Amino acid sequence: xxxxxxxxxxxxxxxxxxxxxxxxxxIISPYLKLSDTIRERLNDKERGKxxxxxxxxxQELNPTEMxxxxxxxxxxxxxxxxxxxxxxxxxxxxxxxSMNLYEFSQVNNKEMGILIDxxxxxxxxxxxxxxKDIQSILFNATDFAxxxxxxxxxxxxxxPVIPKVxxxxxxxxxxxxxxxxxxxxxxxxxxxxSNEAFKSWSRYSDTNYPEKFCHFSGEQTNGETSMxxxxxxxxxxxxxxxxxx
Numbered sequence: 001x002x003x004x005x006x007x008x009x010x011x012x013x014x015x016x017x018x019x020x021x022x023x024x025x026x027i028i029s030p031y032l033k034l035s036d037t038i039r040e041r042l043n044d045k046e047r048g049k050x051x052x053x054x055x056x057x058x059q060e061l062n063p064t065e066m067x068x069x070x071x072x073x074x075x076x077x078x079x080x081x082x083x084x085x086x087x088x089x090x091x092x093x094x095x096x097x098s099m100n101l102y103e104f105s106q107v108n109n110k111e112m113g114i115l116i117d118x119x120x121x122x123x124x125x126x127x128x129x130x131x132k133d134i135q136s137i138l139f140n141a142t143d144f145a146x147x148x149x150x151x152x153x154x155x156x157x158x159x160p161v162i163p164k165v166x167x168x169x170x171x172x173x174x175x176x177x178x179x180x181x182x183x184x185x186x187x188x189x190x191x192x193x194s195n196e197a198f199k200s201w202s203r204y205s206d207t208n209y210p211e212k213f214c215h216f217s218g219e220q221t222n223g224e225t226s227m228x229x230x231x232x233x234x235x236x237x238x239x240x241x242x243x244x245x
Contacts, residue, residue, distance in 0.1 A: 005115055031102045033102045056079060057080050086098060093116065189215065214235055216235045
């Protein structure tokens with residue numbers, strides 16, 4: 001069953017969660033200010049070429065923070081204006097908590113959280129239900145690129161100064177889902193499968209063989225999709241708008 005965490009436990013489990021990520025790492029926090037330890041762990045994910053998704057909810061980032069995140073090739077930033085949730089997960093574990101990924105919160109605040117491990121039968125349904133909501137948040141979030149970061153400003157007190165950073169919207173990230181495994185892959189209606197799934201499919205090459213997921217939304221299709229029809233009919237109009245088909 002889910003494990004209750006106090007403030008120190010949240011910080012320790014979060015570091016472990018990042019270290020253990022082998023397939024995916026999601027960081028969902030309205031506010032971002034990374035500790036040195038979290039930076040080191042993200043550097044490890046960068047060297048391992050692990051895709052990291054960071055969803056934040058405030059258009060204010062310290063310039064140093066912003067430049068660091070921009071330097072990581074495998075980190076993708078998304079903005080969700082109404083985001084208040086704080087959740088951190090890899091392919092196996094998830095932490096749902098009151099704690100922002102903000103250094104001050106980790107050191108000074110009283111926080112609570114729960115640790116969910118989908119390898120435990122009692123936790124699996126909770127993980128899967130939360131994962132559906134996270135996919136919805138990501139799907140509706142905006143992929144942003146930053147304009148040049150402002151220079152550091154002089155501080156007149158001990159309070160941190162967080163200058164606003166101008167943002168510009170960029171075209172939607174070209175992400176899709178494998179219609180057989182639901183793995184995240186580049187959006188491509190000509191090849192809507194991961195490499196491994198495509199190898200399996202190519203043994204028979206039946207373009208009408210029923211598959212499990214929609215290439216555009218990732219939702220289950222009950223066999224309504226195939227290589228010849230990778231997107232659900234009800235999603236086709238939206239897919240054309242988003243991906244300029």
